[in-house]
């Protein structure tokens with residue numbers, strides 16, 4: 001990324017829509033845009049942040065589209081640079097021609113995530129906020145959206161900065177001691193420093209405790225629907241989704257490959273995975289499907305084990321296999337009135353055919369996972385895997401620092417460890433510049449973001 005360039009890209013999703021948005025950002029944004037755009041008094045003299053109607057013309061003066069243009073003068077813009085936005089008609093070809101014209105006038109195509117990357121470089125967003133934009137775009141439930149929004153407001157960045165500042169005080173003391181070694185650390189100061197390290201570790205622990213919640217909000221609860229063939233697994237998937245997603249038939253072994261869809265259970269995204277019925281099979285393709293089912297059962301956060309309520313059958317999974325796992329037994333086909341054979345086995349009774357008991361199942365899922373708006377709503381902050389990694393590194397460094405401080409012998413070592421912890425915490429908001437991290441985060445964005 002060369003920040004001296006002026007870049008342009010389509011910001012809206014590819015495809016046909018009423019309007020497409022094209023953004024131009026960089027030092028030449030206004031001049032380049034003015035070459036392609038005609039309106040009554042010229043783009044340069046437009047008041048900032050007001051839309052103006054005009055036309056985008058090609059090099060021969062032929063009109064490509066009638067558009068609304070808006071100028072944002074840096075630093076008051078999303079990227080902090082001069083930005084011009086064009087809202088053109090939302091046709092695929094129209095959009096492409098307008099973008100091409102802007103490139104012809106001197107803009108360069110933006111790399112994926114480059115607008116957000118520029119906003120970061122210009123101090124408009126910290127890294128947690130840039131990540132929050134991605135979370136917001138991919139959020140599938142209101143709760144995931146709320147967590148992303150809190151992060152976009154800077155809550156996580158502020159918290160990690162507060163921890164860093166607290167630690168900086170300790171580092172300053174320790175380094176002062178190293179500079180003036182003839183003066184012993186006064187025992188009170190020593191105790192105060194340890195107390196501060198404790199506070200920081202406590203803060204880190206609190207943030208780390210939101211990691212599981214963060215993973216679930218971002219990726220959903222991995223929920224495998226498993227059981228013997230024909231018990232109604234695919235019917236259950238369809239029933240929970242509310243439409244016919246997977247093929248249902250009375251032929252055993254209908255589902256071969258796994259089928260995944262996300263539903264919303266009380267604000268929590270639940271990633272349902274329908275699998276092939278598990279049985280002895282000589283069919284090679286079915287066997288491959290069964291291997292996949294078994295893998296999915298191993299990886300799942302939650303197992304929904306379905307049995308046919310009309311048949312006294314055995315369960316697919318034994319006690320050992322569900323030991324320590326989130327697991328719900330589902331007795332299906334209760335409409336056939338023969339589920340007495342499953343009396344005393346517990347579980348949730350449903351009929352996919354009659355669409356009975358599905359609400360009760362949703363309750364059972366949220367009870368099993370202790371997920372409810374009331375337990376989650378209060379602290380919508382939820383860290384991601386990268387933040388978790390930084391905080392774990394900081395914890396290790398702080399444990400080492402604490403040991404060195406307690407012994408009073410290795411104050412120099414304590415200083416090194418404290419610096420390391422400081423850097424790890426700083427990585428969260430992007431205070432420590434590492435190109436590698438930036439590349440990884442912004443590279444996963446879409447073009448135009």
Ligand SMILES: Nc1nc2c(c(=O)[nH]1)N(C=O)[C@@H](CNc1ccc(C(=O)N[C@@H](CCC(=O)O)C(=O)O)cc1)CN2
Nearest residue numbers: 011021023070072075076077078079080085124133449
């Ligand atoms: N048309 C349009 N809509 C959009 C965006 C955009 O870039 N363009 N956004 C892109 O993601 C989001 C909005 N995010 C934005 C964030 C900051 C600024 C901005 O101009 N900030 C200035 C001024 C702040 C103010 O007026 O209070 C600044 O930070 O200095 C603009 C959009 C969603 N909607």
Ligand SMILES: Nc1nc2c(ncn2[C@@H]2O[C@H](COP(=O)(O)OP(=O)(O)OP(=O)(O)O)[C@@H](O)[C@H]2O)c(=O)[nH]1
Nearest residue numbers: 229230231232233234235249253254255277352353
């Ligand atoms: N009576 C009754 N039949 C059901 C119910 N749920 C599913 N069925 C029927 O049971 C048969 C098997 O349903 P599927 O959903 O395809 O079963 P499956 O477990 O996905 O089967 P495989 O993919 O082959 O492992 C179909 O004929 C369904 O119509 C139910 O609640 N009551």
Ligand SMILES: [Mg+2]
Nearest residue numbers: 233234254255
């Ligand atoms: Mg099936």
